[in-house]
Structures are given as C-alpha cells and as structure tokens.
C-alpha cells in the first residue's frame with residue numbers, strides 16, 4: 001500500500017510502442033500497480049499501438065506475460081480488460097481513423113505516450129493531430145532521448161510546439177520520478193537544517209555518480225551512436241545537479257521549480273579546459289566482452305564512461321566544483337549524490353585523537369534509496385578521545401515499511417502526474433535546450449581530444465585519468481561500492 005491514494009477520473013492513454021520493451025517492462029506494470037492501489041479506476045482505456053499482427057486478445061496475452069511477476073495480485077483480469085490494441089504502422093495513413101474512433105468523444109483526459117524510437121516522435125505527433133485525435137485535454141508524453149544535440153533538440157521542440165502547447169508536452173526523465181529525487185526537494189526545502197549551509201562557504205564540493213555494473217548489453221548499436229555524455233549526463237546527471245544547486249522556488253509548482261532549474265543550467269560555466277572532461281571505455285576479460293566487442297565497431301570513438309568537472313557561476317556556488325561521473329561496467333551499480341562539507345574550522349582534539357572526517361550528506365538513488373549523513377563521533381570505550389567517522393543511515397524502504405508504506409516505481413508517479421496535469425517532474429523545453437548547449441561543448445572537447453577514450457578495466461572505478469580529475473584539486477572520489485542488498 002502506498003500512502004495517500006487520490007483516484008484520478010477514468011482517462012484514455014494511448015501507448016505508441018505498446019509491444020516494446022519500455023511498455024512491457026515499465027509502463028504496464030506501473031499502470032497495473034496504480035490500478036491495484038485504487039488510483040486508476042474502471043472505465044480507463046489503455047490503447048496500445050504496434051505493428052505486431054495480433055488482436056486485442058493477443059495483446060492482452062502479451063501484457064499478462066509482462067505482468068507475470070505480479071501474478072500474486074488477483075486483479076490482473078480487471079487490468080487486462082482496460083487494454084485495447086490497434087495494429088498500425090505509425091508512418092503510414094492506415095489505422096488512425098480506427099484509433100480516433102476508439103478514443104470516443106467523452107471529453108476525458110487523453111494522453112499519448114511516445115514509447116517509440118525518437119525518429120518517430122514527429123511523424124506520430126503530426127499524424128495524430130491530422131487524424132483529429134488532439135483535444136484541449138490532450139497530453140503528449142515524450143521519452144528520451146529528446147534530440148542528440150542542441151540543434152536537433154531545438155528542431156524537435158519547435159515542431160512539437162507547432163502541434164501542441166508547452167503545457168501539453170511532458171518530457172520524461174524517469175530519474176525525476178524516483179522517490180529519492182523528489183525527496184531531495186523535501187530534504188532541502190522542508191528542513192531548516194540544511195539551507196543555511198547549502199552554499200560555497202560550507203560545501204567543499206559535490207559528487208554525482210551514476211555507475212552501472214552492466215555493459216551496453218543488447219543496446220550496443222544505439223549506445224555507440226550516443227555515448228555516456230549524451231545518454232546519461234545531458235538528462236539524468238544534469239537534472240540531479242539542478243535539484244541540488246537550485247535556489248528555493250517560490251512555490252512547489254511546475255513553472256516555479258523549472259524556472260529555478262533553468263537558472264542553474266544557464267549558470268553552468270562553459271567548459272573550457274580539456275582536462276575537465278575525461279572519457280573512457282571498458283576493456284574485456286573474465287568472459288566479458290570489451291566495449292568495442294560489445295558494440296561490434298572496432299572504429300568506435302564513443303565513451304562508455306565520462307567524468308566532468310563543472311562549475312556553477314553564481315553567488316551561491318562560486319568556488320564549489322561539481323564532479324559528475326557515469327559509466328558502464330563499473331565496480332557496482334550505484335547512483336548517489338554526495339554533498340561534501342568543508343572541514344570544521346578548528347580542532348580542539350589532540351593529534352592522537354585522529355583526523356576529523358568532513359561531513360558528507362549522501363543521497364542514494366539506487367540501490368536502497370535513502371540518505372546517509374557522515375558524522376565524526378568519539379569511538380566508544382575507555383582510552384581517551386579517539387575520533388571515528390560513522391554514518392547516520394536511513395534507507396527509505398525500511399523506514400517506510402515500518403509505516404506500512406512502499407516505494408512506487410518512478411513510472412507510476414510520472415504516468416499519474418501526466419494524467420493529473422502536473423508538469424513539475426517533467427523537463428520544460430528551455431531546460432532541455434540549455435542542457436544540450438552545455439553538453440555540446442563537452443562533446444566537442446571529447447571529440448577534439450586526440451586518441452580514443454581512456455581504457456579502463458571492467459568492474460573497476462573507471463580510468464585512472466578520472467581519478468586525476470579530482471586528485472588535482474586535492475580531493476578523492478567516493479568509492480563505488482555495492483550495497484549488501486543489491487542482487488547484482
């Protein structure tokens with residue numbers, strides 16, 4: 001059971017790409033859970049679109065398979081009854097009148113979820129408008145990637161703007177739907193404790209790490225055209241940076257929050273120093289393929305790892321570096337934001353007591369979403385004053401379980417926000433474009449760096465050169481470590 005459940009009126013959701021991986025693995029389970037929680041009501045229509053030659057019963061069977069792991073729930077029948085299927089090639093003219101007729105004209109909220117390859121975003125949007133499917137209550141959900149650089153993102157946004165109002169467009173970054181990411185805002189703006197020290201006077205630096213243990217797996221061809229900078233930093237890492245660095249919004253509404261995030265993106269100092277961008281790619285071994293083998297492209301120059309040193313040129317953050325790193329085939333699956341505070345100004349303890357570790361507020365996004373505050377305390381026992389670092393550790397799942405609550409998946413939150421018309425956790429057009437402008441510079445620096453990306457051992461912490469990125473500032477990366485609960 002999840003906290004407070006406010007049901008939404010029955011709605012229509014059209015999932016373009018309803019037979020695909022994202023729909024089957026994430027969207028359908030998310031919708032199913034929200035129905036089981038009583039938030040999605042009978043009468044809701046979920047219409048899947050695909051080219052696969054199946055009828056509605058075939059689609060329901062496919063969906064039942066996707067929900068297999070939730071078989072213990074006994075509401076599958078109710079959910080499957082909400083599903084419909086329209087077979088069509090979205091690049092053609094057929095099928096649109098059928099879709100339009102299935103939607104009906106009952107004035108309810110209507111959402112079109114573009115869970116198809118990015119080159120289909122515009123053709124689908126144009127055709128659904130031409131087919132008369134757009135109503136005032138229509139929402140368009142756009143998956144990532146939203147462009148591959150500033151120019152393509154701006155072109156996509158301009159075209160969408162000719163078809164839909166900005167208030168109708170929901171650009172997904174599923175990281176923003178994660179409970180911990182939202183908690184970041186609660187932590188910062190619902191507690192008086194942190195705000196006075198949330199600035200360059202007290203924060204030494206910030207580290208944002210999104211490490212994956214897996215390689216490119218089946219996504220080799222796509223990934224090789226994209227690389228870590230575009231695939232991860234432009235959206236997920238920069239969004240996290242915005243939430244950490246932004247000023248308190250005047251209110252918790254979509255535009256107030258997004259205005260503040262945009263200011264952070266616009267304050268990012270343009271990358272100038274080539275040493276501030278370190279790219280890497282993993283080697284093979286122990287039965288694992290190398291990056292080049294995994295993508296099947298011996299000529300590839302793409303990066304499976306990147307570390308960056310960013311600066312935010314504003315009053316709050318001047319002089320506090322933000323180190324970002326993300327990569328595949330690293331030592332452990334770990335996503336966290338670490339706010340590392342400056343040392344206490346003066347030690348009253350004798351040298352024999354040991355060093356005082358800086359306080360670190362670590363916000364874990366996965367696994368085990370939660371928060372750790374690193375404190376220095378006295379080592380228990382007799383024998384004088386000895387200092388040790390110790391974490392105050394709160395794993396949300398444990399805390400919430402004690403209250404009978406569970407953590408919903410990001411997509412559960414985001415899909416319901418679309419239906420409710422709340423854009424707070426979705427990226428606005430100007431945010432996406434500002435992020436691309438900054439990333440384009442990093443991509444250019446990486447492209448101008450002679451030689452291929454730096455090699456790193458599989459299941460390591462990345463290339464040596466990434467260590468140098470922080471060492472040269474007299475700092476260290478936090479270790480990439482598995483949590484005991486992680487099954488990987």
Ligand code: NAP
Pocket residue numbers: 016017018019020021022023049050051052088089090091114115116117118143144145
């Ligand atoms: P996928 O497994 O390749 O599925 C693609 C879907 O598009 C299939 O349902 C396919 O239907 C449909 N499709 C392709 N061409 C079509 C056409 N001409 N007409 C009608 N339907 C067509 O892709 P995915 O992994 O689900 O990803 C979908 C989108 O989500 C992409 O933009 C991706 O970047 C984004 N995304 C995915 C994930 C993820 O975890 N998968 C995560 C983040 C973002 P048929 O096979 O029936 O033709």
